[in-house]
Amino acid sequence: MRRIGSALLAVSMLVGCGAGSEAGxxxxxxxxxxxxxxxxxxAPLLTTTNVDVATxxxxxxxxxxxxxxxxxxxxxxxxxxxxxxxxxxxxxxTSLADLSSVPLVGPARLKQLEGGARTLDFIxxxxxxxxxxxxxxxxxxxxxxxxxxxxxxxxLHDVLPNAWNGAVNLLxxxxxxxxxxxxxxxxxAGIGDVSFRNIRNSATLSRPLEALFAAINxxxxxxxxxxxxxxxxxxxxxxxQDHHYRDSKECFGLEPSSVPYGATIRPNLATAAEVxxxxxxxxxxxxxxxxxxxxxxxxxxxxxxxxTQGRSFKGCILTYENDPWSRNTVHIYVDTTNGFSVMTETxxxx
Numbered sequence: 001m002r003r004i005g006s007a008l009l010a011v012s013m014l015v016g017c018g019a020g021s022e023a024g025x026x027x028x029x030x031x032x033x034x035x036x037x038x039x040x041x042x043a044p045l046l047t048t049t050n051v052d053v054a055t056x057x058x059x060x061x062x063x064x065x066x067x068x069x070x071x072x073x074x075x076x077x078x079x080x081x082x083x084x085x086x087x088x089x090x091x092x093x094t095s096l097a098d099l100s101s102v103p104l105v106g107p108a109r110l111k112q113l114e115g116g117a118r119t120l121d122f123i124x125x126x127x128x129x130x131x132x133x134x135x136x137x138x139x140x141x142x143x144x145x146x147x148x149x150x151x152x153x154x155x156l157h158d159v160l161p162n163a164w165n166g167a168v169n170l171l172x173x174x175x176x177x178x179x180x181x182x183x184x185x186x187x188x189a190g191i192g193d194v195s196f197r198n199i200r201n202s203a204t205l206s207r208p209l210e211a212l213f214a215a216i217n218x219x220x221x222x223x224x225x226x227x228x229x230x231x232x233x234x235x236x237x238x239x240x241q242d243h244h245y246r247d248s249k250e251c252f253g254l255e256p257s258s259v260p261y262g263a264t265i266r267p268n269l270a271t272a273a274e275v276x277x278x279x280x281x282x283x284x285x286x287x288x289x290x291x292x293x294x295x296x297x298x299x300x301x302x303x304x305x306x307x308t309q310g311r312s313f314k315g316c317i318l319t320y321e322n323d324p325w326s327r328n329t330v331h332i333y334v335d336t337t338n339g340f341s342v343m344t345e346t347x348x349x350x
Contacts, residue, residue, distance in 0.1 A: 212300025
């Protein structure tokens with residue numbers, strides 16, 4: 001099937017840092033941040049908005065909207081077909097939720113519609129299928145599996161705030177055998193429609209922002225100052241670290257049991273503006289004006305704005321000094337509802 005949609009830059013979760021940084025690995029010495037034409041052509045086509053049908057799966061809706069009564073009747077009970085045909089006469093179906101609003105159309109009937117759409121070539125292998133209320137693409141599946149197999153305990157629980165048991169079951173299952181399909185994840189006890197969509201969103205919706213972060217992390221340090229920016233990280237282990245010389249921690253929105261030792265508590269949660277300010281600071285510390293293409297910056301910040309507008313964030317601001325001649329500042333922000341998280345670290349040294 002023809003791949004439809006705009007290719008987004010696919011980046012690995014690079015972890016770069018300057019001297020004295022706690023974030024981990026050393027950034028690339030090349031300083032190159034512009035992907036080759038071949039890399040862009042091979043970038044995955046991911047679901048980039050919070051919809052319930054991937055572009056590669058829209059043939060399911062097309063089948064429901066255009067197939068004749070006789071054709072639909074091969075895959076569905078006649079009374080269900082009657083309801084679908086009567087409803088689509090008033091307006092075409094635009095989502096799985098819309099289709100599910102038809103009387104007698106539930107998860108089993110949606111799978112039957114998917115089966116008909118696949119048999120008649122409305123969809124092919126690029127569409128993995130419907131699971132837990134959303135239809136995902138092959139590239140979505142790859143991103144979901146990679147995320148669930150690698151995400152930290154603390155981040156997974158933040159992504160699944162109302163599915164604690166589901167998060168625990170995912171962690172236990174992946175430790176025994178890493179997941180290989182999205183269906184295995186959807187079938188895990190405690191994972192339902194809301195939880196699975198949260199996982200899909202965490203895996204696919206922030207790729208432009210991740211591209212900006214990868215570009216920031218790839219900038220070589222000049223020895224005097226630098227920055228790191230991360231989308232996926234273990235905020236708990238970062239927040240509880242102690243440092244050799246001087247340490248200051250201010251946190252907000254955390255449960256009492258999650259507040260790092262010695263931290264002061266700020267009464268107000270963080271806003272989208274505060275999160276953006278931290279990201280822009282990291283961009284400037286990395287000399288982004290001269291090192292990072294404007295298109296990468298603009299796409300990343302627009303993606304950040306879309307994901308943070310009107311949201312509230314818990315987290316911590318950590319300032320530490322390993323000696324009298326340097327300082328590191330870490331900003332950690334985690335969406336209180338869906339677990340979307342951002343961390344920046346800036347540093348300077350004399």
